[in-house]
Amino acid sequence: MNITRDQAICRFFFCEDYSKENAARLSKKIEEFGSFDVCYENDPKRPVMVHLSVNRNDPTTFKRYLTEESAVDLEEAIEAKSELVSERQVITFLNEVNKPADPQNEAVYCLQEVDTKEIYESFISKTECMNKKSEVAFATWCSKTKVSYLGEPFTRKRSTGSNKRYRRLYVMKNEFRENAVKSIITSIPRYQNYISSLKKQGCTIIGYAGHNNEEYRKRLLNSMVQCLKERSLCDAVSVSWSCSAASNIASRDMNVNPELLTDLIGVEGDTQSMISYINSSVTDICLVAIDFAGLSTNVGDLQNFFK
Known part of the structure; x- marks a missing residue:
């Protein structure tokens, strides 16, 4: 889901309704902090305030929001x-x-x-x-x-x-x-260079996608898998056919019919097969997750998963 900077400032940083008037007013509040701006790490619905120098030095961790250009721009x-x-x-x-x-x-x-x-x-x-x-x-x-x-x-x-x-x-x-073009020719190559550097260090890049909305599920999951393969250069991709972002990761896809995955392109397995692969791997793993809510919204379960 593409969220603009103005939307992030209004809805998710200051928790107000989005409008151009509110965006202009709240953007001025951001400016009062000086050399800071709102960015996000994994979930664009969870903006954080970051110093601009930090963002420039680590753009793959602290990502900038899409901005609407003025006529002059x-x-x-x-x-x-x-x-x-x-x-x-x-x-x-x-x-x-x-x-x-x-x-x-x-x-x-x-x-x-x-x-x-x-x-x-x-x-x-x-x-x-x-x-x-x-x-x-x-x-x-x-x-x-x-x-x-x-x-x-x-x-x-x-x-x-x-x-x-x-x-x-x-x-x-x-x-x-225009900003979409700039992102494609600058941000994505920097991100892919970072992923490539992890591969050179011996990391295996595992992609993970999940979706719990029945409407358009197959199409959306295929789109996520394609993105993980092409943009994140994943060596393998696993998906959860139907899961809640708050559900325990270890319990996902326990009773899912494996034939459902045959409808998806470029998928190696479900959540359970991904967990088995990670547990048996002798190399370091970099897990790349795509979902509107990320890998999980359950912080405690997420911490347990990575222990």
Whole structure:
């Protein structure tokens, strides 16, 4: 779930309703602290106040929130805009901007009916590595690379003299896209360099994802697994098909039908198989968790799990 800086300040730091007026007022309170800002470690719903120098020195631990750019910022960004320099970055951008499932953030995303041409035009100006591809070639490339928005089937809209095909997608608003590009080309590479350094030290990177909402469960879990493989460079990924974030980790998936996991792509096992692997491993383990509530909201159980 993408949470903006303004949302984090209002809802989760000062526990007030989100509005532009409240965000402006509360942001001034943050400014009064001096060289500090709100960041988050694992859960964006739990902001912490961190000195800016600490954030600069350790951006993988203390992550910055997505910010909405002003009109002046956008003009400056156009003059010195960031560019996606690889096909992998383009895929990440397309997956972030066009979501087939509801990301549950109306401030950043809105439901739209979009066709392939609109998606093509939304990114082609942000990269040179793809500018030789035509719209038709782009559609073929998307099919081969399996970008996530293809999970939403086409719908036809017939009108006089036309037969338009479109998809209903949750599309990131324009004012957030430049910062999304900057995050892709800066924050993600730094994070991946950190993960790579752990691998060089002999660590095994284990990914873990869970979801307890029955609606869109398969699609959301597959999206999480893909993110763990591609962004976090995980060597193996385990999932919990259905669990509460407050449930004891050791008791998860005790009675889950293993055939359910066959519907997921790139998954090695469930919570129980992950625990067995960790207990038997002779190498250090780095556990990367993806969930709206992280690995667990049960602090005591989390401490016991890592003992």
